[in-house]
Amino acid sequence: MDRLDELKQHLVPGKVYRRADLTRWTASVDRDIRKLLDAGELTKLSGGVYMRPKTTSFGRAPASDRDLVEAFLRDKRFLLLTPNAYNALGVGATQLYNETAVYNRKRHGRFRLGNRVYDFRIKPEFPAAATREFLLVDLVNNLKRLAEDETQVLERAKVVARELDPNALRQAAEDYGGVRAKKFFNDVFAEMDAADG
Incomplete structure (x- = not known):
């Protein structure tokens, strides 16, 4: 041999x-x-x-996306996310996107790996897996990137927020929310607290 x-x-x-x-x-x-x-x-x-x-x-x-990104980053700590995941939240997001975001701590930018393009975004914090609470916060963070009607999506997001685990949603908003998302969810929590009070 x-x-x-x-x-x-x-x-x-x-x-x-x-x-x-x-x-x-x-x-x-x-x-x-x-x-x-x-x-x-x-x-x-x-x-x-x-x-x-x-x-x-x-x-x-x-x-596989996971193997490809892991080899590229030389790191196992990342989160693969497609905007199509927002469609399952019930906020009126219906567009289909041919894009995968990679939340990570090392690389930023769009990179072609094989036949696919990945949008690498450096984030200081992200969960190991995307929960519904995280996805709702992430949706608000990325609303400007989406081809959806912002006003309608935000109105539906308020309704969906009331259906989720309030403690998990507060934690997700605190840990992963940008300035706009934190303000949006603080207003939602204030409405929820007033309704409960």
Whole structure:
């Protein structure tokens, strides 16, 4: 078995690798990457990010968003979010978006990874998973980016806010809300407190 075959044995189909990951299996990493690219055994997704192709009955499968972003950031701490998630809140958001935001602590900007473009946004705080409370706060934070009627969405957001866990919503607004979102939710909480009082 030659050195290139030995390297290929370590590469799992469908898995994403950084150039640095491959250095543990070969001393001539750049030459071997070039050979694997030429042979179709590796696919370049971005500068220094590669994937071992995985073939299914439908053709070549793309890398998972999670694996791709993790390799690109060299970090597991990020949140993938598509504005389509807001549609499930019941606030009248119905547009479909072909965009994925990546909340993280390292990179900012739009980057093409493979065939997809990701909008990396540096955020000091974000949850490990998007709860309904977080999504409602995030919706208000990002309302200017959406193609929805702001007034209608905000009116529906007030109704939805009353249906959510009030403590979790207060915490989400405090932890993740921008200036506009904090003011909006403070007004909502004041109305709720007045109604309860």
